[in-house]
Amino acid sequence: MDTRSQPVRIIEVTHRSVLAIAVPMTLGYVTTPLLGLTDTAVIGRTGEAAALAGLAIAAALFDLLFGSLNFLRASTTALVAQAAGRGDAPELFAVFWRSVALSLVFGLLILGFSPLIISGGLKMMGAEGRVAEAAASYIAIRILAGPVTLVNFTLLGFVLGRGLGSVGLALQILLNGINIVMSILLGLTFGLGVAGVAWGTVIGETVAALAGFAFVFWRYGQSAVPRLSMLIDATKLRQLFHLNRDILIRTFSLITAFTVMTRVGASFGPVALAANAVLMNFFMISSFYLDGIATAAEQIAGETVGARYRPGFERAVKLTGIWSLGLALASLAFFLSLGPSIIGFITTAQDVRAAAELYLPYAALTALTGALAFQMDGIFIGATWSREMRNMMIVALAGYLATLAALVPTFGNHGLWIALNVFLALRGLLLLSRLRPKLDQTFAASQ
8 A cells, every 4th residue: 555645644742642651551561570579489489499490590581581572562562653653543453463473473383392492491501300300390381371471471561552652561461470370379279389380470471462452342343353354465465574573673682782791790700790680680670660651652753654654754753752862861869869779779899899889870770871772762663664673773782792892801890781781872863863864754745
């Protein structure tokens, strides 16, 4: 379809429309660590250290596996928002069902390769003996929910693409809430331990998926019923594939950067490594609301691109930028003033506390250096400028590795934290440098 022949549709972009998505999704992202904390507490109550270590290893593997496939959520949000902006209801649901089909394909592949994932993952993580047994038990059960987990990514992407942040929050609370309740019930009350925690996840994912589909059909009725023609449009399938491919490469680059940081930090000894782990919590806290703003940027950018309404797009960039910068500055002040108290709450080890306080300014600064990166990621994903986002991420990663090579030999862990901030800043600035050319190109037909 040639969108240049379509009239411009006016999309009102306000602080309220930004916060209507950002606030619920920030709250939704916060529920995820609560789930991990609950699972750890459940297994910790059993008093079996090996089971706790096995759970940690298995959880890390699933974070890597499903984190890499989170492009299913982002691409669905972007394409659904663009279809909504065009007023193209048939394509809106076609995007949804193509993404559901792709999620099921990936999920079934995960199930098919589960023996290799279990053996290879445990070998990669160096798990042995009882630890390996516990991890294998958890993985073998939780991996059964692979297809449903990925479908939930698509469902979340769909409701966010429609601008329904409160529904996205409800689905996240339902998923994590049931997961927490069932993990406690099965893991502790019925004494199933690691297996019970894994089954809790399977049940939570399944219930959330059923609720998500129920909402879609309740809200949209016959319009949401899938048709074969939705799934066999070669051009649209290629568009979805290319978008997902680029976001996947961007995600792997991001994972590589943080993996390298952990690996380099380990070379400075256990105290520095532990201090870095404590300080990364500051970045994680910032990422909750910066991700919330980025999600709002995805939806609004996508909708205004679909509507061919440049003023709305530019206002989305402005408003999400204001909120990202404002929250980042508030975080910087908060962490610099209360950081030592937070560090003291997280760890009682005096040597780790002292090291963490020494590097605290670098960790506090990540909210500010990362603010533009998160926002620009959201803008570029929503506009489906995925090739530029992928390329700029690769350049930023190269800059990060070069900074590490230049600074770490002389400045040690100080150099490592400086390099991380350089990486975050580069991501945002490089994307910002491409914003105006892409803006002119995308909206050229509507000038």
